[in-house]
Amino acid sequence: MKKNKFSLSIFLLTMIFFYLPLVFLIVSSFNQGRSQVWTGFSTIWYQELFYNSTRLWQAFRYSIIIAISSAFLSTSIGTLGAIAIHWYNFKHKKYLQIISYLPLVLPDIIMGVSLLILFTSTKFSLGLTTIFLAHTTFNIPFVLLIILSRLHEFDYSIVEASYDLGADEFQTLKKVIIPSLMPGIISGFLMAVTLSLDDFVITFFVSGPGSSTLPIHIYSMIKFGVGPVINALSVILIAGTVALAVSTKKIQKYMIN
Amino acid sequence: MKKIMALLVMVLILASCGKNRGESLYLFNWSDYLPEEILKDFEAETGIKVIADYYSSNEEMYAKIKAGSSGYDIVFPSTDFAEIMMKQEMLEKIDLSKVPNIKYLDERIASKIDFDLKHEYVIPYSVGATGIAVNTKFVKDYPHDFSIFDRSDIKGRMTLLYDMREVFTSALVHNGFAPNSTNENDLIIARDTIINWKSNILKFDAESFGRGFANEEYWVVHGYYENIVSQIEDDMYEHLDFFIPEVGGTMYIDSMVIMKGSKNMESAHTFLNYIHRPDVYVKIIDYLEVPSINKEAELIREVEPVYTIEDLERTVLLKDLGNTIDLHNKYWNEALTR
Numbered sequence: 001m002k003k004n005k006f007s008l009s010i011f012l013l014t015m016i017f018f019y020l021p022l023v024f025l026i027v028s029s030f031n032q033g034r035s036q037v038w039t040g041f042s043t044i045w046y047q048e049l050f051y052n053s054t055r056l057w058q059a060f061r062y063s064i065i066i067a068i069s070s071a072f073l074s075t076s077i078g079t080l081g082a083i084a085i086h087w088y089n090f091k092h093k094k095y096l097q098i099i100s101y102l103p104l105v106l107p108d109i110i111m112g113v114s115l116l117i118l119f120t121s122t123k124f125s126l127g128l129t130t131i132f133l134a135h136t137t138f139n140i141p142f143v144l145l146i147i148l149s150r151l152h153e154f155d156y157s158i159v160e161a162s163y164d165l166g167a168d169e170f171q172t173l174k175k176v177i178i179p180s181l182m183p184g185i186i187s188g189f190l191m192a193v194t195l196s197l198d199d200f201v202i203t204f205f206v207s208g209p210g211s212s213t214l215p216i217h218i219y220s221m222i223k224f225g226v227g228p229v230i231n232a233l234s235v236i237l238i239a240g241t242v243a244l245a246v247s248t249k250k251i252q253k254y255m256i257n
Numbered sequence: 258m259k260k261i262m263a264l265l266v267m268v269l270i271l272a273s274c275g276k277n278r279g280e281s282l283y284l285f286n287w288s289d290y291l292p293e294e295i296l297k298d299f300e301a302e303t304g305i306k307v308i309a310d311y312y313s314s315n316e317e318m319y320a321k322i323k324a325g326s327s328g329y330d331i332v333f334p335s336t337d338f339a340e341i342m343m344k345q346e347m348l349e350k351i352d353l354s355k356v357p358n359i360k361y362l363d364e365r366i367a368s369k370i371d372f373d374l375k376h377e378y379v380i381p382y383s384v385g386a387t388g389i390a391v392n393t394k395f396v397k398d399y400p401h402d403f404s405i406f407d408r409s410d411i412k413g414r415m416t417l418l419y420d421m422r423e424v425f426t427s428a429l430v431h432n433g434f435a436p437n438s439t440n441e442n443d444l445i446i447a448r449d450t451i452i453n454w455k456s457n458i459l460k461f462d463a464e465s466f467g468r469g470f471a472n473e474e475y476w477v478v479h480g481y482y483e484n485i486v487s488q489i490e491d492d493m494y495e496h497l498d499f500f501i502p503e504v505g506g507t508m509y510i511d512s513m514v515i516m517k518g519s520k521n522m523e524s525a526h527t528f529l530n531y532i533h534r535p536d537v538y539v540k541i542i543d544y545l546e547v548p549s550i551n552k553e554a555e556l557i558r559e560v561e562p563v564y565t566i567e568d569l570e571r572t573v574l575l576k577d578l579g580n581t582i583d584l585h586n587k588y589w590n591e592a593l594t595r
Binding site for chain 2: 033034037039054055116120125126127204205207208209210211212217219220221227
């Protein structure tokens with residue numbers, strides 16, 4: 001009984017630690033004044049956000065476009081790559097696997113600088129396209145890892161069953177392997193979206209004229225203090241994330257059936 | 258299905274990249290520095306599409322451009338960085354015949370850009386001073402210069418900028434030395450002055466002094482006016498005294514330059530000229546609440562700044578120090594670690 005209480009209090013403390021800042025953020029987004037001092041309830045920052053922040057929304061739109069598109073591509077490549085690594089045997093497979101994980105542990109800043117050097121030396125003009133390529137690149141290892149761990153629990157007999165019933169390789173992939181990997185693919189995709197939305201360091205290096213994503217834009221506002229409008233935007237993002245997290249379970253169920 | 262979607266999204270992205278075919282202009286500017294309205298008016302009037310990105314420090318901008326982020330036409334560096342960029346031949350020469358409006362420049366201040374007196378590379382955008390803000394609710398009877406930081410009775414309620422150039426130059430000038438002095442003796446005295454100030458301040462702060470001042474946590478802050486007014490509530494103005502130190506003040510000029518390799522030279526010149534049209538420029542100074550470097554605009558402004566262009570004449574413009582900077586850095590670091 002005593003032990004239970006202890007673990008419960010640790011759990012509660014952790015939750016408070018996680019969510020207290022968010023509570024403060026939400027509260028201060030409804031503050032009338034600009035500073036942290038509470039001066040009264042108001043929704044003016046939300047009005048400001050929706051009617052008067054075109055630049056912010058532009059950056060937000062770029063972030064979303066990049067996140068979703070790069071997540072699509074990296075999930076596709078990552079899934080196929082994971083299947084290949086798991087089932088096929090080829091020379092130096094082990095080394096290939098290690099190399100594919102390397103970007104996971106590599107500091108972002110090295111990744112950013114190296115991509116920048118690559119792009120500038122090949123005269124690739126920096127912009128949304130280069131951000132898209134960079135995000136796809138750093139997302140692939142994450143997707144790969146998630147799908148591979150899913151594959152380790154995979155029951156190989158259903159693949160054999162599918163061959164026995166006359167399916168060719170492609171049909172097996174399409175009708176058997178991909179559907180049963182779907183939960184992994186979805187979580188890989190969501191992971192990729194999150195990482196891409198988050199990324200500042202790599203994006204900072206590879207972004208060019210007219211392609212500021214949300215993190216880059218917010219960072220550029222530091223000089224005059226990150227304003228309450230950002231608080232309002234964050235609250236909307238939190239609401240969106242919560243909605244997404246809640247609905248993910250349903251999507252997964254739907255996709256499997 | 259998924260791959261088709263991915264392909265579709267990719268195509269969309271590529272399509273959106275190549276859209277800006279007509280005349281366009283790429284700006285790289287400080288955030289919140291140019292009223293959105295001006296860009297919209299400019300686009301409507303000239304048909305030139307403006308694409309703007311923003312930065313929060315000169316260093317960030319310089320790193321970005323040096324690293325190969327070419328493609329910007331006009332950048333807004335402070336003059337010390339403009340000088341470095343000019344020396345490194347990163348700037349395009351401005352055809353002044355296409356910018357007739359520079360005749361409105363107030364040469365009392367514009368001539369402080371002594372490395373480009375003709376404005377062939379660097380055209381001033383805005384001027385301002387670093388000052389000291391005092392909360393008069395808590396602090397009374399104080400000197401109007403840096404000796405306010407000698408007061409130990411308000412210890413722990415003051416901040417100085419976390420900026421070597423600002424503080425070290427102020428300390429030198431405060432003691433009556435040249436701002437770019439290399440004299441060992443001067444530097445030691447400046448260092449000791451800073452050590453003395455350091456014992457009375459809470460910290461060196463270049464990011465959150467405005468917020469701290471608004472919370473009444475800090476009573477005396479060294480910093481920029483616009484950072485402070487962007488944080489305080491309306492009822493605090495009556496307790497705010499912002500002054501330029503009588504001796505030892507520093508000022509800045511943020512400028513507009515055309516980047517080497519700009520593909521929109523015509524549009525860039527049009528833009529430079531547009532900004533200094535008095536009826537346009539007045540919107541900038543009314544927005545930033547800074548003194549006007551454009552003489553015509555000064556006459557028609559509606560918002561009066563807290564300090565005037567005359568106040569700026571006695572301040573020092575921070576300039577590129579070249580190799581002297583290492584020397585200053587050395588003594589600054591000594592002051593920080595003692």
